[in-house]
Amino acid sequence: MDQTVLDKIVDLFNQHGGSQYGGEAVTQREHALQCAMLARQAGLDAPTVVAALLHDVGHLLHHLPDDAPELGIDDHHEDLGAVWLEKHFIPEAVEPVRLHVAAKRYLCAVESDYFARLSPPSVISLELQGGPMSGKEVEEFEALQHFRRAVLVRRFDEEAKVTALATPAIEDFVPELTACLRGEAP
Ligand SMILES: [Fe+2]
Structure with a gap:
């Protein structure tokens, strides 16, 4: 088992997880843990739980x-995260991370009430990320192998912004993380 990467993930959350999640009322750690908890509570598989935990x-x-x-800066965090994760985790867990920003653009295009669910910081980043998808972009997105999982993660992403909500700790997700390491069964 690639224990090193699991230790590194725990370290990343310990060192930087206390930073604010954009302009939201939760920290990066709270947001990630809430997102993963929602995926678990929905009974979804390990790759979806891992993608929810690590999407940001x-x-x-x-x-x-x-x-x-x-400040008008698109940090392209979805690509940065996916490139880092794909060295260690299976595509089912990594691709939703890469696609979770596209999934917001997708949902805003295909669901008329989705935009209203976005928080103010998410509306600002949507514009930087290209706004709602065009019809052609929607078609291309739906042709991607992992788009459904990305959409699931995105919906949890929108919800996982609750102040002072009790969640499991990062270490509690080691079983799902371990199941998604490359070379292990999903
Ligand atoms: Fe997020």
Whole structure:
């Protein structure tokens, strides 16, 4: 088992997880743990739980300010996170991370009431990320192998912004993380 990467993930959350989640009322750690808890509570498989837990790990890997979107900066954290994760985890867990920003653009295009569910910081970043998808982009997105899992993660992403909600600890997700390491069964 690749214990090193699991230790590294716990370290990343310990060192940087206390930073604010953009302009939201929760920290990066709270947001990630709430997101993973929602995926678990929905009875979803290990790759979906891991993708929910780590979808914003890119924010913990860069050194841009927490309010980068408000400063007009798209940090491309989805690509940063996916490139880092794909060295260690199976595509079922990694691709939803890469696609979770696209999934917001997708949901805003295909569900008329989705935009209203976005928090103000998420509305700001949506514009930087290209706004709602065009019809052609929607078609291309739906052709991607992992788009459904990305959409699931995205919905939890929107919900996982509750102040002072009790969650499991990062270490409690080691079983799902272990199940998604490359070379292990999903
Ligand atoms: Fe998020």
